[in-house]
Amino acid sequence: MPDDAGPLHARTARVSAARTQLLDRGVGQALSALSAAAKKGLGDPVLAELVMIRASQLNHCAFCLDMHLTLARKNGVDEERLGLLAAWEEAEDLYDGRQRAALALTEAMTVLTEGFVPDAVYEEAAVHFGDGELAHLIGLITAINSWNRLMVSRRV
Template sequence: MTARTRQLDAGVRTAMQALSAAAKKGLGDPVLTELVAIRASQLNQCAFCLDMHVDIAVRKNGESPKRIALLNSWREADDTFNDREKAALALTEAITLLTTADYVPNETYDEAAKHFTEPELAHLIASIVVINNWNRLMVSRRIEPGGPAW
């Protein structure tokens, strides 16, 4: 196996952190933001981001460990997640798995649009894109849970 750089350019890090903050600020729901980050991180198999966002969701935002445990099968956990959360999670999956479907289904986008204002939807999409970028940065650099990210 070849050596991988663990360094992340300070300018890239600063830009990513600013984009993350801007996306989250416009969404306004810290629990939903963390659910989206966790679900994308599950799909991308990013242990570093999973560890960090589960901790933030539970410890900082008071999310229940039960809901976190059921997040991977949110469709089958009928009453565990509300319709707004389900729409956000479906959109998260569609955007995260874009390479397998080649597009975000109209039904998925339209359902999300029912539950979010246009500015909120723009911030939700930005949040999904940002966590996917973070996942790719951490996975490709082999950053382990709890390890140094920079």
């Protein structure tokens, strides 16, 4: 969790306590390591932020949304793409095939309404990502969902 992540992060009183508790127990360090490895292996900071924002939207995690919106802007993602991310399926011209496949996988892994990731979603992701990249993308989606749940459970 970067210290300069965003205004909500900076002013939320619970963040410091939650962060300390997580780090003291090693959970935060383990999730930070997973997040860092997944982002590095994915090799596309813009895609990583889009994925983390979308999962955070679905999980209603204001803390993570604030952080990743700030980081996305720092990585050059424009306001139109950020503003329409929740409706990415309708905004076809704003997201390329790779991003769309990653966002579909993010939604499938985050919501799990069918109890599993549909084959068509996984297969489309596999078209756009090699085995290593796909493993890192899945790791990133897993990490942000874990962060979201930790922050939401602590009402951060």
